[in-house]
Amino acid sequence: MDMNELQTKVCTILAENLSIPIEQVTPQARFQEDLDADSLDLVEAVLALEEEFNVTIPEEEMEGVRTVGQAIQLVADKLGVAA
């Protein structure tokens, strides 16, 4: 899987989980300010990403993730997908 494919997959999952149109899920979008996601929304989104990509994202790693782009990078790092 390459970065483009990964990005599309992650954005699709986020759009589904946050119940928002996929056009809004851009790498610059901030979860709280732009996508109106509360803490439970984020936990659910992370759980969905964990399940889809078969990775584990511990709580400490979630803390720094404020934007969609950071979430994509986090998953990419776990899977060893290069930019």
Added chain:
Amino acid sequence: MAEATVALVTGASRGIGRAAALALARGGLHVAVGYRSDADGAEEVVAKAAADGADALAVPLDVEQENSIDEAFGRIEERLGRVRVLVNNAGFTKDGLAAKYSTTTWDTTMNVNLRGPFLCSRRALPGMLKARWGRIVNVASVAAIRGNAGQTAYTASKAGVMMFTKSLAREVGGRGITVNAVCPGFVETRMTEVQGEETRQRYLDMTPAGRFGTPEEVAGVIVFLAGGEAAYVNGAVITVDGGLSA
């Protein structure tokens, strides 16, 4: 829910857990009977549930071990489906005065009674969140509300589970998941039959009903909480104690 809902009851080889598993099975749910060491007891519960037409499965489950919990859930997901009703019933008690209470026993009490429900709930939540439907019923105790000499560890752990219930209820209530606690009083099970005659009489004197409860009477409330009719009951603490704590 088109197909049967899947329930997991921990510590279900006997006592309240057993009664709850059987009652849930009679209510049409698929039931996973969690047990730590009493495999025969668990299989007996499964056989009885099956006789009532339910799909039931005995699963080894030690709530003190994260691996055990993970494996058990995996097994259930494979055989029955994702757990939508979780009854955290497995419990441990050992009386002793604080001045002489061993650290090990304290830790075991906390790990089984408080940490166990947390670990099992955490493992069950993703499935419930995804489905936007779930029921978590924590079997606490009147010991969560009233102190008892000789039970500092037990009462602390049960009070802990009670507050865990309330906070979790607030976290996930908006997702169609309810989290409630049931507080049995003195119920005739193996946990209580080992208490001395003096203790038993003392409890009897304090219980307006003038008798001890049965596991089935507690199971009745658990089954209600696990069902569709209890959708607006969340973060509740329901005593089933014949008036003991009134």
